[in-house]
Amino acid sequence: MSAEPIIRTPIIRMEGVSKFFGDLKALDNVSLEVFPGQRVVIIGPSGSGKSTLLRAINRLETVNQGTVVVDGFDIRSKHTDINAVRMELGMVFQSFNLFPHKTVLQNLTMAPTRLKKVPKAEAEERAMALLAKVDIQEKAQVYPAKLSGGQRQRVAIARALAMNPKIMLFDEPTSALDPEMIGEVLDVMVNLAREGMTMVVVTHEMGFAREVADLMVFMDEGKIIETGTPDEFFNHAKHPRLQKFLDQIL
Amino acid sequence: MSDTIVKIQVTDGTVTDFKDKNLLNAWRLSFLGAILCMAYLVFFHPDPYMRVLKFIPDGLWVTFKVTFMSITGALILGLVTGLGRISRNRFINLVASTYVEVVRGIPLLVQLFYIYYALGRFLRVPDLLSAVIAMSVCYGAYMGEVFRAGIESIDKGQTEAARSLGFNRAQTMFLVILPQAWRTILPPVGNEFIALLKDTSLVSILAVSDVLRRGREFASETFFYFETYTLIALIYLVITLLLSRVVSLMEERLSHYER
Numbered sequence: 001m002s003a004e005p006i007i008r009t010p011i012i013r014m015e016g017v018s019k020f021f022g023d024l025k026a027l028d029n030v031s032l033e034v035f036p037g038q039r040v041v042i043i044g045p046s047g048s049g050k051s052t053l054l055r056a057i058n059r060l061e062t063v064n065q066g067t068v069v070v071d072g073f074d075i076r077s078k079h080t081d082i083n084a085v086r087m088e089l090g091m092v093f094q095s096f097n098l099f100p101h102k103t104v105l106q107n108l109t110m111a112p113t114r115l116k117k118v119p120k121a122e123a124e125e126r127a128m129a130l131l132a133k134v135d136i137q138e139k140a141q142v143y144p145a146k147l148s149g150g151q152r153q154r155v156a157i158a159r160a161l162a163m164n165p166k167i168m169l170f171d172e173p174t175s176a177l178d179p180e181m182i183g184e185v186l187d188v189m190v191n192l193a194r195e196g197m198t199m200v201v202v203t204h205e206m207g208f209a210r211e212v213a214d215l216m217v218f219m220d221e222g223k224i225i226e227t228g229t230p231d232e233f234f235n236h237a238k239h240p241r242l243q244k245f246l247d248q249i250l
Numbered sequence: 251m252s253d254t255i256v257k258i259q260v261t262d263g264t265v266t267d268f269k270d271k272n273l274l275n276a277w278r279l280s281f282l283g284a285i286l287c288m289a290y291l292v293f294f295h296p297d298p299y300m301r302v303l304k305f306i307p308d309g310l311w312v313t314f315k316v317t318f319m320s321i322t323g324a325l326i327l328g329l330v331t332g333l334g335r336i337s338r339n340r341f342i343n344l345v346a347s348t349y350v351e352v353v354r355g356i357p358l359l360v361q362l363f364y365i366y367y368a369l370g371r372f373l374r375v376p377d378l379l380s381a382v383i384a385m386s387v388c389y390g391a392y393m394g395e396v397f398r399a400g401i402e403s404i405d406k407g408q409t410e411a412a413r414s415l416g417f418n419r420a421q422t423m424f425l426v427i428l429p430q431a432w433r434t435i436l437p438p439v440g441n442e443f444i445a446l447l448k449d450t451s452l453v454s455i456l457a458v459s460d461v462l463r464r465g466r467e468f469a470s471e472t473f474f475y476f477e478t479y480t481l482i483a484l485i486y487l488v489i490t491l492l493l494s495r496v497v498s499l500m501e502e503r504l505s506h507y508e509r
Contacts, residue, residue, distance in 0.1 A: 058414055060410055060413065060414060083416045083417070083418050086413065086415065086416040087415070087416035089414070090414075091410075091411075091414035091415075093407060093410065093411065095405075095407050097405075097407035097408060097410065097411035098411075099408065099411070099412075099426055099430075100430065100507055101429050101430050101507055110415075110425070111415040111416060111417070114417070114421065114425070115415070115416050115417065143507040145507065159415075160415070163415060163416065
């Protein structure tokens, strides 16, 4: 799945984005374009700014310089209704962040019923369909504390999907999981990719990257060092830092 | 560093553990003791105890009214103050912090006098209402700190998850953060309820005829000081114990989910 020679407009466009935490440059003049249906996998050592880059897309992290345009909206503009843009951006966190005071079903229906005024019955029906998709429908009435890590992350993915987002952002979705649970979450993500969902994924799972990525991005010290297809990355890495990074983790 | 964290909580309320399944626990002993004591006195020494008991109910009603209205007022003020204390708006933050600082530095009795006479002089507010306002203002400051701590105890990830779904700040606070914070907040707030109930006896100094004031009126007419105050102490004990029971039932109802 290499880049097609058709002219398309990117759904996410970041240009010259910089972000400082005091003296530390978390993002250093980063530019990235993501096209509809594209699967972008961001890799890099910890502290390289990959999570910050992902969080800048839905403004969980405000940036100091540059342009971030998502779905035609300038994220940095004061006139942009950020909540409306966020409804189009599903986000999955490393630590799941399910709402513990709500059942699994309520976790899924809360946002659609409150924010999109979807009737309760309709929202529940759709929630059950999503729970079936992530293969956890039997836990609909359970509170999140009763679920395993893998189950929680699958519910979290379903919760994000319940808003019918155009793009899904994944921030190290398997890093907090026990090894035996990583597979069940990656399976869900692979299926999502096959359905054509636009995805930006920060991960250390190279098998997943190899399987689904259209575009690989390697970051280090707040900069994008190299981009390319999985084949280019894993077989013909150009930059010595990328070669070294891949040697260490593969 | 030791692994065990010893948590010492000093409260002004009762410290009874209702999970204590023993037939004879501190709460039961105090409650039954107080009831039996009252029954004994009223039954075997109807004069003057029965007369006191008949004189007091008006005051009991006033005490309940002041307590309930002050709790409501203090909860609202406490929530607003707690939200103000975590506000990123520096002006709001400063106002809320100053309110807490000032109120905590002035004794409740002085505040009662001050608000009573200040309001009475300029606004002609009814006695009971100015007492309620004074109690609410005082306890609102304490509860503000409890609310702030409760809200801050909720993981930042909860806010991020709610915001990334598209909820605005207010929705995030009221749908996601506060319902969870309430569980942390309720035990200390319950203790404040009990402390407040007891402190309503201070309003008897103003022209509000609560239990204590009714008692004082009775005693000064009949000179049965010892008997009157014995009964009043028992009455306060019984209603305080009942309130602490209500609070612990609320805590149990809130524990339907795990964190």
